[in-house]
Amino acid sequence: MLAFQYIDDDESLSALVAQYRKSPLLVLDTEFVRTRTFYARLGLIQAYDGKTLALIDPVAVSDLSEFWCLLQAPNMTTILHSCSEDLEVFAHNGQCQPAKLFDSQIAAALCGFGHGLGYAKLVEQTLDIPLDKGESRTDWIKRPLSEAQLHYAANDVYYLFELYPQLVEKLEQQNRMEWVFEEGERMTQGRLSPPDLDLAYLRVKNAFQLSPTQLAYLKVLATWRLSKAVSRDLAVGFVVKDHALIGLAKKQPKSITELYKMIELTEQEKRVHGKDLIALLATADLDNLPKAIDILALKTGYKSAFKTIKQCLTDISEQHDVPIELLGSKRHIHEYLEWQWGDKTGAIPLLLCGWRKGLVSVPLAALSI
Template identity: 70%
Template sequence: MSVFQYVSDEASLNALVAQYQQSKLLVLDTEFVRTRTYYAKLGLIQAYDGKTLALIDPVAIADLSQFWALLADPTIVKLVHSCSEDLEVFAHYGQCQPLPLFDSQIAAALCGMGHGLGYAKLVETCLDEVIDKGESRTDWMHRPLTQAQLTYAANDVLYLHQLYPQLQAKLHAEGRLAWLYEEGERMTEGRLAPPDLDTAYLKVKNAFQLNERQLAYLKVLAKWRMEKALARDLALGFVIKDHGLIALAKKQPKTIGELIKLNDLTEQEKRIHAKDILRIMQTADLVNLPELVDVLALKPGYKSAFKTVKTCLTELCEHHGVPQEMLASKRHIHEYLQWRWNEQRGSLPTVLCGWRAELAAQALEQLVL
């Protein structure tokens, strides 16, 4: 059983932070609940410096500011596993991002151990320890937490600390330690920026189906939905689902009667939001219309060009022992083609940045697309 300190008051937390400030490595994990909310509900923070394993109770502690400041300390390496959701939690609750960042899942991939390796599998492979994952679907907001829940949470950082020397040594031997930290910087980029309300419509599924006039309606509707979601801390789909917004933008109801006839909205959505929706739709700017949503994949030659780039990158992945998902994913290829076909305007695609550029830039430049 893990030995841990349960921290549920500010004085204990601040004493712990003072200790952690002396460390060069801090292991981190979070437990949270997300069902209907826009933001995850933070239930527990696990931290371990190799000496004190702490389970920090954010439900009981009102002021976590000193702990959040610790995460931004550039002299302490923050060790995590598959951390994208943790980063979202840190951004929302702490307005911070943990840098420098060492993600053990990415480290394992760069070491040739496989892409997307789960924590339990990584621990079993490297340490020959079997972790009980029985509490993974627990309600982390419920108090008091059981001994089984606390032990499960503690184990999530206990073994990660033991994995670090192995992964670090392998990356150093491969000359890829700098790649790992570069990935950490890339993962944390832009996470502290507030949601962009004016471009929310671009993320609505099937927005590409709409003409400019319909997009003008979708733009104000998506902005309104995002504002509602943020104000009430509701997942977007629990305000109105994407296909409901698309239907409204296409059919443009002018009266309650017309809106009620729409089958794409639930009865609850109509009852709660009908007046708001009609009011918001009247604010659409029908003079300065948005541009059509450009769907690259529908352009002539896309499939052929995609295959050419994928073949090139896949060969590079095999040659260098890098997982395809890190260099030749669908998103990476799509982003590259968009940049290439847009006369190389705008930000460089990911595949032409940092260590990826070292591997791929020259080969991609020679492709005829």
């Protein structure tokens, strides 16, 4: 059984942070619950520097500010596995991001273990140790946590520290260590910015179906929904669902009577938000209409160009032993085509940045698309 410290008061946390400051490496993981909430509810933080494994109880500790400052130390490498959701937790709870991030899932992909490996699979491949994932559905907010739950959580950082040297050795052999840190820096960018309320309408499913006038209505509805979701810490779908917003933008009911006839809204949505929705629709700015959403994938030649680029990137991924999903995903190819066909204006696509640029820029430039 792994030995660990359970940190549930401010004084113990201060002592722990003072120790961790002396270490160049810190392995982290978080356990959280997200069902109906906009933000994940943080239930536990696991940390290990190779000497002290600690389980930090954010429910009991009143002030985590010292710990959040620790993550931002420029001389500290923070090691996480598949860390997108952890970064979201850090941004919301600590208003911070790790200064130097090493994501072991990306590292594993870049040194030949395979793309998208889960933590247990990576431990099994590198250390030949099978992990029990039986506590993965734990309610991490509920107290007290059982010994089985705590040891499950401790395993998530202990073995990551143990396998880290293997990843580093392979990455250094291939001169790819900086690639991992580059990916880490990219993943942390923009995390501390608040949600852009004005652009919320672009994330509503099937918004591309709407005319500019309908988009003007959708814009005020989506802005209102996101604002309410953030203020109430409620997932946007539990405020009003996407298809209801689309229906409102298309039909633009002028009265409660008209709104109650709509089949796109649930009875609860009508009852709770009906008056607000009618009032919101009346505020749509019809003098400054949003642009129609241009669906690049519907343009003539898109499928052919996409296929050509995908084949080019597949050849490069095989040549350099980099998973195609990491080198150039569907989103990356779409972003590149959008830039290429948009007279190369706007932000340079990811395919032409950093380590990817050195692999793909010349072959992509030679394509006729």
